[in-house]
Amino acid sequence: MTTLPPDIERTLISADTIQERVQQLAAQIEADYRQADRVRLVGILKGAFIFMADLTRRLSIPHVVDFMAISSYGKSSVSGEVRILMDLREPIAGQHVIIVEDILDTGSTLAYLLHNLQSRGPASLKTCVLVRKERPGLNLPIDYLGFDIPDVWVVGYGLDYAEKHRTLPYIAELKRPSAD
Numbered sequence: 001m002t003t004l005p006p007d008i009e010r011t012l013i014s015a016d017t018i019q020e021r022v023q024q025l026a027a028q029i030e031a032d033y034r035q036a037d038r039v040r041l042v043g044i045l046k047g048a049f050i051f052m053a054d055l056t057r058r059l060s061i062p063h064v065v066d067f068m069a070i071s072s073y074g075k076s077s078v079s080g081e082v083r084i085l086m087d088l089r090e091p092i093a094g095q096h097v098i099i100v101e102d103i104l105d106t107g108s109t110l111a112y113l114l115h116n117l118q119s120r121g122p123a124s125l126k127t128c129v130l131v132r133k134e135r136p137g138l139n140l141p142i143d144y145l146g147f148d149i150p151d152v153w154v155v156g157y158g159l160d161y162a163e164k165h166r167t168l169p170y171i172a173e174l175k176r177p178s179a180d
């Protein structure tokens with residue numbers, strides 16, 4: 001048994017379980033896009049970079065990758081003010097696009113991305129999200145979902161807390177700051 005970093009509460013999803021699930025998601029995507037000439041995976045930086053790296057290497061259908069970076073202000077605001085920090089390199093009109101996100105929390109980032117990318121006229125637009133926090137009232141279409149998790153702050157496998165713990169191979173719950 002490996003020792004957890006001191007600010008980690010517990011492991012939620014083991015490295016093996018993540019890898020198995022990524023393989024299953026890749027298989028689902030392959031089955032769904034067998035007829036497509038090409039798929040464009042759009043990874044959302046920074047959090048999705050490790051998920052994207054594993055997913056793309058497991059996909060045997062023709063596909064290309066691109067990335068966007070998004071910043072969201074005011075986590076508390078329901079509408080969620082979202083801004084593009086880095087846009088796609090190429091147009092997506094007429095293409096089959098899958099957004100690859102690390103985590104769905106309030107959903108404002110994904111809602112914004114769906115709206116923004118849809119307006120660029122893709123042939124199809126789907127979403128692939130590794131983890132979703134269980135929150136009442138969240139109702140966004142996720143076509144490929146890795147895991148549902150409780151509403152806690154998680155790190156690892158690309159996810160960070162103030163840039164820490166992104167490279168943990170598993171997904172873990174961060175300890176809550178103590179009151180003292």
Ligand code: IMP
Pocket residue numbers: 047072080101102103104105106107108109110152153154155159160161
């Ligand atoms: P949303 O717009 O509230 O759904 O937030 C989505 C973004 O917030 C994700 O893409 C992550 O970058 C970040 N985020 C939300 N919850 C967590 C978490 O528990 N750990 C790490 N990053 C998170």
Ligand code: MG
Pocket residue numbers: 044045046047048101102103
């Ligand atoms: Mg993110």
